[in-house]
Amino acid sequence: MNQTRVWQGLFWKETKQIVPLIGMLFAVSAFLILVWASTSRQLNITLRAAGDIVPLIMPALFAAGAGAILVSHEKETRSLRWLASLPIPTRPIVATKLVVAFSGLIAMWIGCGVLSLVAGLDSGGVGELSEWRQIHPAFWFLHSVYVLLCGFYTSWRNKNAFPALVWIIPLALLPFLFAEIWFALPHSKSIQYANVTQKTWVMSLVTLFAIPIAGWFAYRAGLKDLQADEPEKLLGRDAISSPDAWRPPEVSAPTVMPFRDSLASLVWQNVHGSPWMSIGLSVPLLAGAAAWLILTNHVGSPSNWEMVCIQIAIGLAMLAVSWLGVAVFAGDGSAARLKFLADRGVSPWRAWVGRHWFAVSLLSATALLIVGVQSILGTPVGPDAYEQPLVFEVSLFTLLLVFAVVYGVSQWTSQVVPMLAASAFLAPVLSLVALALLVNAGAGNGVRLGWLLLVVALPFISTWWTMRDFMDGRRGRKYWSVVVVSALLFSIMPSVPVWIAKSRFPAMSEERVAELLPEARRFSQGNALQFTSMRMGNLDLREDYSSVYGDIDGETAVKRFQQRDYMSPETWMVIGDQDDTPLRADTWIIQSSLEMTSLAKLQWKRDPSEQAKEELAAFVDRLTTVAKRLRLSVRWYDQEMADYVEEWLVENLSDEAMQPLQTEPFFRRAAERVGAFDDRQMARRRAFLASWYIDRELPESRQWYGVSANDNWFDHVPLEWRTSIVQQGFGAVVDQCLRILEKGKAGGDLESEFRSLHELLGRPGGDFETGPYGDNVPSAKNVGHSRRHYGFPAVSWFEPWENEGREIWQRVASQPEIEETKPAETNAPVGEPNVTVEEPNVPVEETEQ
Template sequence: MNKTRIWQGLFWKEAKQIIPLIGMLFAVSAFLIFIWASTSQQLNITLRAAGDIVPMIMPALFAAGAGAILISHEKETRSLRWLASLPIPTRPIVMTKLAVAFAGLIAMWLGCGLLSLVAGLDSGGVGELSEWRQIHPAFWFLHSVYVLLCGFYTAWRNKNAFPALVWIIPLALLPFLFAEIWFALPHSSSIQYTNVTQKTWVMSLVTLAAIPIIGWFAYRAGLRDLQADEPEVLPTRNTLSSADAWRPPDAPVPTAMPFRDSLASLVWQNVHGSPWMSIGLSIPLLAGAMAWLVLTNHIGTPSDWTMVLIQVSIGLALLAVSWLGVAVFAGDGSATRLKFLADRGVAPWRAWVGRHWFAVSLLSAITLLIVGIQSFLGTPQSYHSNEQPLMFEVSLFTLLAVFAIVYGVSQWTSQVVPMLAASAFLAPVLSLLALLMLSIAGVGNGVRLGWLLLITTLPFVATWWTMRDFMDGRRGWKYWSTMVVAALLFSILPSIPVWIAKSQFPGMPEERVAELLPEARRLSKGNSTNFASMRMGDLDLRDDFSSALGDVDGETAVQRFHQRDYTSPDTWMVIGNQDDIPLRADTWIIQNSLEMASLAKLRWKQNPNETSKEQFAAFVDRLTTAAQRLRLSGRWFDQEMADYVEEWLVTNLSGEAMQPLQSEPFFQRAAEQVAAFDDRQSARRRALLVSWHLDLELSEPGQWYGVSANDDWFARVPANWRAAIVQKGFGAVVDQCLQILEKQKVGGDLEPEFRALHELLGRPGGDFETGPYSDNASSAKNTLHPRRFYGYPAVSWFEPWETEGQEIWQRSQAKTQGEIETDSELNVPTEEEVQ
């Protein structure tokens, strides 16, 4: 036989088997990398790091699955026995499989590397997975070669794919385990702290040494497995009598039940068909349950060994849950057994329940075990208040939901992809993606639990609906149509409540937009964009801000402290002297200035001399100027801070103690400012319209503080899709505020409008009575901090301070007029003076 043709045929056959696995894993890799790259800004650092290691993990999954595809699958279909019976040497068969698998591994590395390069995945090695991310890619390549050879060795040594896949896990962990043991042992050298580079070198050396050893074992196992079977030893004729040697076999005894199809028999067949698989999946589940109990009850920081053991146990438990689902329809010979049951008239529902019975019972028992032990132990308590349990406790329902999602998606995958090796690696990835998707939908998007439970049942409904076709081996257009529709529903249904909620979220009506937009554009063109910012005076005790505070000795610090004039408004608020330029508010500077102004007032009341009066007058003058220039701003937040300042002026200029100052110029100027009611309403309306127009023009809504909506608005909207409605919600807020202004002009009760604004903004402060828009909230304000809520529009609108400000102006005008008349009477000449 032509050796060249033999090698060509073998290469063609092995490539035909391995290409689907490459395509499937490469497609999953591209999907995962695309998801992580497109959502890298929304994900936290840990999830970004997890996305970065996807190109390192997927080639390892291929390496683990190559042996199951090229060897275990051929064993199950008996094509390997047929190949061994041909006049072909066993050496080319073994070498061809290894060569094709190695070529596929190189292709996976090149493809994943190209995808990660195009997507630009790089978290910089930060987060909880930073140590894994810092390991050099060369080690991951060596480790994937090692895993590939381990997969070939276990596939040659085991008759079925499942045991072969399970045995790969401990073999693949050997380099990591050896490195941990090596650095845990006492050394004669002075190594005290080990870093990732040192561990990588040790693991690389161990892997390099293990590759030729495991490669030789895999090669020898393949040659041995392809050898001809030993002939069966038959009993000699001497052991049988002449009559027994020719006697026909006994006829089977007739029975009333030639075939039993009860649920008990189907469950027994499922468990005893592969008892080692059942035991092998039960052990990691039990170990994962114990690890979770340790994690939720451990107080303080565990040792590195304990944490690694816990993480590995929980990861293997989740893998076992997924493989329990895979074993339902892709277990050892499951398709053949189901066809056997279908040929004998077993109902599809009975076969479906029988295949699921063992796995569901096992998961339920594990769940009850966790919850029962946790209930017995109770909530862990520590003697130290700063020590908390490592993880929170979870309820019975949460555990069942996690198991149902992972198991349901896995059993669905095993029916769609009946090839065991392919579904064994595809199912864990898809189940974790589904778990992440539903978790984000519930926690981040606020989707109701009942809706998520309905989605969780879809994988089970899909396999139930197609069970008859799957048992009969008829996977035609009807079967695939059902699966495609179910997959689309599973992907789309979590987003439907979000789409509905977005569409129903309040916004400014279209007719209102058409009415207000021309005015907003006109005001935006006329509004100056040249803002002046507030700044603090010289309050620091250092001459150079780049030096540390500790560089200033105590004597110098005291000297510089006395040099600062803390009774001057120039120290606390610097705004310049351009009165026609709008001012940008700074909450911290305004608060400090109001506090110092309150202190200046207190000093004047305690010692009403000329110096204290001038200090108080300087602060009032500066605050009056700030309020005037804030009213020029087109930002809605500046108008709120102007209300804040004017409210302080009203509160602190009223009262009998201020009567001696009512005729002072600073008092008259401040009283005139707080009495300008109509000008205040015009400035509020102008700022709302200008801010709304600017927000519409922004390329990234919600990025301009004081113009767009604040981050703490719409707090009742789930965080994941809050950004999508911020601009729409801001339009609704502006519309509601404008309605309040318009209703106040014609008169009427404004409480319904304020209640609507309270609900729209996410009910800040809880109920309306404790929120910023109620009378109770306004009455609780004190003189030092007149407002408890910042960053919400219309907080101080139409409250008693506005009316009181007009009264202050009227009283000051009356007193001034009275003083003028008194002065006039005093200056009237008498008749004698006239003469």
């Protein structure tokens, strides 16, 4: 026989078998990598790290499934025995399978590496999966080669694919377990912290040593399995002459019902058709349930060994749930048994229920066991009352829902991909992706539970709908139409409520945009974002920055604090002396300055000396200047802080104790500032229109606090899709605020407008009466909430203080003005340059209370 033709034929046959597995896993890898790359900014660090290890895990899945495809599948179809009966040496058969599998593994590594580079996946080795991410890819490659050889060995040694796949798991974990044992031995106590590099070296050496051993065992197992069967022993002379040699075989009495299709018989046939598979899936499921109970009842930090065992047990339990679904339609001989039932007229729904009965019963019993033990043990309490278990307990419904998602997607995958070796590795990946999709839809996007239950039921509806065609072996146009439609619905339905909610979310109408855009563009022209930043003076009590506060005694601290001249506004608020430059508000500085001004007022009231009056005048003048310059800003938040300052001025200027100072120039300037009603409304309108235009036109405006919407707006919108509606929501808020301005200037009732703004912003503070706008409406019941709600617009608009400010100015303007006896203090320290700071690209963090 031509040896070249033999090798060519073998390579062609093995390549044809392995290409579908490469295509499937590569397609799944590309899908997962692209999804993680496109959503990396929305995912937390842990999920980003999970996406980064996808290119490392997929080649390992191929390595584990290659032996099942090239060996176990041929055993099930009996093509391997037919090949062994041909006049072909066994060594080329075994060697060809190994070479083709290794070539496919190389192709998977190259493809996943290219996809990873194109998608730009790299979390930097951070998050809870950082240790796995920091392991060098060279080890993952060696480990995949080791898993490949172990998969061939288990496939040659077992008659079918399922036990071969199960035995790969403990063999694949051996390098990791050896490394944990090695660093737990007494000789490693000198190493205080075993880092990832040290563990990687140990695991790599163990894997390098195990690869030739696993290869030799796999090669020898293949040669032994392809050998000819032992001939049957011929009966001896004594056996032939024995009367027992002529005894007819025992035949059971014929039954009236030779074939029964009751549900109980179908369930019995499913369990006893592959009892080892049933036992092999039940054991890890129960072990995972025990590990989960330990984890939810363990108070304190478990040891590394305990945590590793718990994680492995729970991971194997989830794999068992997935493989229970795979065994429904892709178990050993499942398709043949279903065809047997179809030929004898068994209804599809009865066969469908019979195939699912054992798995559903086992999963339900496991969930009931977990919840029952949790109810008996109760909530664990540690020595410290604040000490809680590592993981919180979950309800029975949550457990059943998780099992339903993983099991449902897996049984669906096993019907679409009936090859056990392929569906056994594809189903866990797809089920975990589906679980993450639904959890994100429910917890992150706020999709209702009823809608999610309908999505969870789709895989079961699909397999039930196509059961007749699957039993008959007809996978035609109708079958694939149902599969494709169901898959599209499963992928799209979790996002449908989000799309509907986004389309209904309030936004500024197109007509309103066209009306306001020219005016907003005019306000935003020029140096709209040029402003001066407020800063504190020198309040540090240390003379040497290398010292700490504990090195300063109380007497020294008081002395140095007095040296800082804390009764001067320059100590608390430095704003420069450019009166025509907008000022950027700092909440903490303004609040501290108001408190110090109140202190200066109290000192003046206690001792109305000239010095106390001058100190009070300096603080009030500084606040007047701050309010004036804040009104020049195009940030809407600066207008809110200007309202804060002016409201404080109105409250204190209207104090009876301050009335003797009405003729003072500082009092007159402050009264003129708070009485500028029309200028205040114009500044508010200008700031809101300019902020809206900047937020609309500049994509980086989200970094500028006080220009765009704040993070605490729209709290009623789920967090996962809140960022996608923030811009249109900000437009709706601006539109509502402008309507309040227009109606407020005309003297109309604003209760309905403020209630609409309260609802639009996500009901901050709860009910309207306890929210930031409760005291804007006289008819609303004020229950005494904290006065300032930082970060919300229009919190002080058209309140009584604005009318009081006009009355104060009218009263002061009617009195003669006295001349100042000395020049007014400048707004900047002597020698300080006039600085205008332009910070358009620096995010500003405001202090909120």
